[in-house]
Amino acid sequence: MTTPSPLPQNDTLSPVAQAAHRARAAAAEIAPLPRAAKDGALLAVADALEARTDVVVTANAEDIARAREAGTSESIIDRLTLTPERVRAIAADVRDVAALPDPVGEVVRGSTLPNGIDLRQVRVPLGVVGIIYEARPNVTVDAAALCLKSGNAVLLRGSSSAYSSNAALVDVLRDAVEAAGLPADAVQLVPGESRDSVKELMRARGLVDVLIPRGGAGLIRTVVEESTVPVIETGTGNCHVYVDAQTDLDMAVDILINSKAQRPSVCNAAETLLVHQDIAGAFLPRALEALAEAGVTVHADERVLEHAATTKATVVAATAEDWETEYLSYDIAAAVVDSLDAAVTHIRRWSSGHTEAIVTTSQAAARRFTQLVDSTTVAVNASTRFTDGGQFGFGAEIGISTQKLHARGPMGLPELTSTKYIVTGDGHIR
């Protein structure tokens, strides 16, 4: 069954390039595999994670010890930590991925052409997927599972702060994948802890088919600007809640608070509130009280400040910078706008294009907002927090694309595929 890509006979290839070549060969092997073979490997991975939890947790302890020595904050240490319960949860997630339908082989479109040729466009794996990510070691397993399921080989480049954990996890993954009869090189940690290995990965065009950076805005910007490998930009979310002139005030307060404060550290949390001037007097006092109760500091424009005077809200004057800030904290920028169109203009100017919500009772306003706002997700009378692969029913998510090419919004398994056309004739010529 194997038809490996020939490995260039070049001993001077760097370790990263060698890893990429091995990944290409593995990708060619797993691309045509049927679902059963891939699911078998995933279930083996889940079993192995449970059987070797000790090894993983021990390796993780080394990362945690180093992080403590380096004075890392407890919130980051918490994200870094793997307990036996967390490893079991990760294994369960892998089983969930195995249970999802296989995107590969799906016929996206098909027809018989006028000349009798049968044309089919079918989903195929992308090939070699590179993931560059920060502290959380669970991403190592999640990303590998999604890539395997979609028939891709994966090159994992986690942060050096999680190196021991990631190395232990990848050992477990590779052993299980190989025991299941698939090539171990379908899952590899990018060799080297230095920044140079990231740079090399970004220049490996032709070897790596796509890079998906997952992490902070700085990491993503670097990858987007420096990579010659095609990149899927993920995650930056300066999300807006717009409260229209005609609105249900209770609903507007609920959606605002849920969007901002249910989990402020994630990309689909709201960062800016825009309020139509006609409803500002009725809405803002209540909204500001509710935000205060939720512990949110409001970075307010002048018109919002007027309404804040009579409330117990924690309010500071907004500067231009606030409009483009992704706080990821209990902070929100707030402005009064003259009209729905002014809200749209504000969003166009400052949004990262992730998710924007309108709260309105007006059908016309809902329709105009959804037509004019061009973000991955436009929500009508719903929290911004629903922009999520799990919430959307995709079963799993490799990230949320904020770019327009290839994938936009939450990315599930189909977004980890490309397509090819199959043309079948009986000797057809032009």
Add this chain to the structure above:
Amino acid sequence: MTTPSPLPQNDTLSPVAQAAHRARAAAAEIAPLPRAAKDGALLAVADALEARTDVVVTANAEDIARAREAGTSESIIDRLTLTPERVRAIAADVRDVAALPDPVGEVVRGSTLPNGIDLRQVRVPLGVVGIIYEARPNVTVDAAALCLKSGNAVLLRGSSSAYSSNAALVDVLRDAVEAAGLPADAVQLVPGESRDSVKELMRARGLVDVLIPRGGAGLIRTVVEESTVPVIETGTGNCHVYVDAQTDLDMAVDILINSKAQRPSVCNAAETLLVHQDIAGAFLPRALEALAEAGVTVHADERVLEHAATTKATVVAATAEDWETEYLSYDIAAAVVDSLDAAVTHIRRWSSGHTEAIVTTSQAAARRFTQLVDSTTVAVNASTRFTDGGQFGFGAEIGISTQKLHARGPMGLPELTSTKYIVTGDGHIR
């Protein structure tokens, strides 16, 4: 209806950046337009091209005169030339684009989530599309028509050799678009004839949503390597015809000759012939005769050379370079391979991933070849020449993507769109 993106108040912006900002504002205006408005503009464009043919042909004569002075080859001058008939044909093509269905607004997927939220994924324009292309001025109109139809603004950067023609065509287009009530800035020629304007376009990330280079391999490589704007790689075609051990010899000869010689200058023409060793003795003498009759020079490996001795074929010994060459001429590389899998390995190693054909009577061979070959198009018993938007029934084509992200193979109107999710609730929160 207009909610323009605010133009930065910065007089120091370069002409290219100013054009891109104007394009963004125009893109926001045309994105929500219904089909009728866009088709109206396209029909106005077609009428205007016919009404102002003289202006276009006169401008074109300037380009031709300059090209002649510069000693340009007649084949390139022919591609540059616009006659009244050709302008009428271009206008007819625009009317054909108007007749195609509008991809914008198509619901790609939709469901009601378990919590009652209605989720819809709908097609939206990409925004601002940049096209960088070489001599042929008809691309100016084709690309503008496809972008307008799909609700995108377009920045056109043609070659300086066609500058007068392109400038005249864009004048006609802009006037017609504006007369139809759409913003003229939806169609713009990138200002400046120097290479700097191309470079600036390639660095305009955030202003330009995608760049599509159309032209020679050198142009495409430069754009792919230097652009920070996402690029759709098009057109390089080192296509293969593989003749399997079990085959219909007549069909194999017909497909080979059609793939190679029906129009050698295009990207879907065959550049390499691979023959299974078991059929080489029966097939190659006939194939070499037929190639000779078609005027094709064969760059043959040693095993093909053995069979050539007894034929009147024009044969030269192949070097490694031949396997990766896109001749675009009456030349073909040819090799004998040990097996189907060896053919696949050869294709993996050398193909540009455009189109590969197998000629076989074996169902198993056809199935294995289509599973293992990962190119935009895999043809079974059909010429490579069918990889074409027109042949595939897409009605029009902006290019043939040879990359895996976003679009792969012939790109029609849907490939000029992105999607967004619309989430509709009744006050849903998490």
